[in-house]
Amino acid sequence: METITTIDFSGRKKIMKSETLEQLKQFFLAYANQYIKGSHDPEPLIMKRDHTLRVCTEILALGKALMLDENDMMLAETMALFHDLGRFKQYETYKTFLDHQSENHARLSLQEIDAHGILDPLAAEEQELIKKSIAFHNAANIPRQGDDRLLFFMGLLRDADKLDIWRVVIGNYTNPRPGSQRAINLGLVDDHGFSTDAIDAILAGTFVKSGSIKRLNDLKLMQISWVFDLNFAQTVLWVKERSYIEKIAATLPDNPRVEKAIAHVCQYMDTFSPLNGFSGNNMDIMQIHHDFHNRAGV
Numbered sequence: 001m002e003t004i005t006t007i008d009f010s011g012r013k014k015i016m017k018s019e020t021l022e023q024l025k026q027f028f029l030a031y032a033n034q035y036i037k038g039s040h041d042p043e044p045l046i047m048k049r050d051h052t053l054r055v056c057t058e059i060l061a062l063g064k065a066l067m068l069d070e071n072d073m074m075l076a077e078t079m080a081l082f083h084d085l086g087r088f089k090q091y092e093t094y095k096t097f098l099d100h101q102s103e104n105h106a107r108l109s110l111q112e113i114d115a116h117g118i119l120d121p122l123a124a125e126e127q128e129l130i131k132k133s134i135a136f137h138n139a140a141n142i143p144r145q146g147d148d149r150l151l152f153f154m155g156l157l158r159d160a161d162k163l164d165i166w167r168v169v170i171g172n173y174t175n176p177r178p179g180s181q182r183a184i185n186l187g188l189v190d191d192h193g194f195s196t197d198a199i200d201a202i203l204a205g206t207f208v209k210s211g212s213i214k215r216l217n218d219l220k221l222m223q224i225s226w227v228f229d230l231n232f233a234q235t236v237l238w239v240k241e242r243s244y245i246e247k248i249a250a251t252l253p254d255n256p257r258v259e260k261a262i263a264h265v266c267q268y269m270d271t272f273s274p275l276n277g278f279s280g281n282n283m284d285i286m287q288i289h290h291d292f293h294n295r296a297g298v
Contacts, residue, residue: 015123016078016123024082056077058161066156090103166248188216194253201221202224207228217253228268
């Protein structure tokens, strides 16, 4: 699958400095480790710290594939670095990563960014780009209209985030971590059944809605349906190369309707051809993320 650069951001003045990014990295690690060291239950916080670092790796790889310039690569890494910053305060305060039982973690991230003046060294336009991308990284909907540059980075962060969330949930299904039943599986029963609504949604090429989730297999079907919301051909290529969908599907029951749904998703990926590399379809629908990101706390 050929990767095509969609938006030419060259010609803009390079503002962010590499030493600034290094300072931001040091701040994040000190911030995260402070919460980890002070926690009686550090494992979930370690998971969040490590997730953030991997999302940074994913967004840099995606940015490189899309041939972003040096400055935009630094901006992409910065938004990945702080997209889940609010998770640490969230867990310390509420002992949960579930937004609907606590607070919106993206909003908490922005509050912490402002409280610590983290982005103060950056130009105003760069701060706005990073903050808006973080603000919408866990939203069910993002604006249908806006400047292409902002929408591009919103999609970039969401795709990078998904790539690691898939890795986390697949790892949990094959090698469960302590506390995963509550933190990742939502405490859902694994009774080998599945919702007809979840299958119907996938066959219709749409997200599995949270209201359809009654058991663990429904959650897995929702995670499979995230494919319909990817923004870049390169992301789809990596999902295929890493066999993410097949690995989740392998944990589902043998059933003709399940197999049909998986085949439909695979066909969608095989024929995925976004306009100029960025998904024009998603630019209209703009449902980059899903309810699960808020509900499950990953």
